[in-house]
Amino acid sequence: MIYTITLNPSVDYVVQVNQLNLGELNKVENAMKYPGGKGINVSRVLHELEYDTTALGFLGGFTGNFIAEALDNKGIETNFTPIQDDTRINIKLKSGTETEINGRGPEILANEADHLLHQLDNVTSHDTVILSGSWPPSLTKNFQQQMIERISASGATFVIDTTGNALKSALPYRPLLVKPNKEELADLFGVTLSSKHDVMHYGTKLLDLGAQHAIVSMAGEGALLFTEKGIYHGSTPTGETKNSVGAGDSMIAGFTGTFRKTRDVMEAFRMSLASGSATAFSNDLAMAGDIFSLREKIDITRISK
Ligand SMILES: Nc1ncnc2c1ncn2[C@@H]1O[C@H](COP(=O)(O)OP(=O)(O)OP(=O)(O)O)[C@@H](O)[C@H]1O
């Protein structure tokens, strides 16, 4: 089973406004609500690719009910920890460019946090656990560490997609994959990445610090894969960009599902690139048919040992 953990899910309220005028009344052209949060997106794409997945995390209130129902309607297995507070709403404003306004997240009570930790006692060495996204501010600082220690003790494979110190402190636990984008990589090391060489230098550090594989995603410029055998660049196919929300999550789903099935890192990278671009070219997350057709259009080049 591939478990995803979304500590801070969201209803993604995607609003299109043709011409945004700040300080004035703006009329919505089109609006959609999606079950969001990084781990939930990963589960949605894994399910689309027919991998067994269960979404875990905290859900509460009317917004939580919306997410639970939307995932249930798609046939996605979930085992969320119920919370008293409302799950957040994140606004994705499309008006020529994309502007995001993400909520901080609900209050998590101590007994709710404990419930999720105890769920991890059911994870076994046959499972993969993907920890994705931010966490609500009321969770204690060492909650992530407690989760990772339980996952590691179970022998399960784990993948982590978070940022800053939370990401750095997870690296010694040897995650199968980390996937910062270029800006997140720069923030992680407190540097400016002004050349491909810089990205290669700091991407390699992710392996030195413990990651088994690292993907540094670069939106329309594709991604770099770092492995102990070398560094590779993966291209993006041409297409019309409609939505970048969830492109990174789709990459994680494509890589993790494929690697778990095939143990083939390069095929996993190819499917991660296809999944990321298929989402970028869709209004919602990627569909399997698009992922498989884009897979054929991706070039992977080895750029360093
Ligand atoms: N405009 C685009 N055209 C083609 N492919 C894209 C585009 N944007 C993203 N992708 C694909 O998706 C991958 C992930 O995108 P990106 O680097 O934006 O991740 P991210 O910042 O983690 O995204 P998010 O947080 O919005 O999910 C890229 O490496 C690329 O393969």
Ligand SMILES: O=P(O)(O)OC[C@@]1(O)O[C@H](CO)[C@@H](O)[C@@H]1O
């Ligand atoms: O606040 P976080 O957890 O970092 O990001 C949350 C979020 O922006 O990430 C997803 C896209 O990757 C969206 O579904 C969601 O709204």
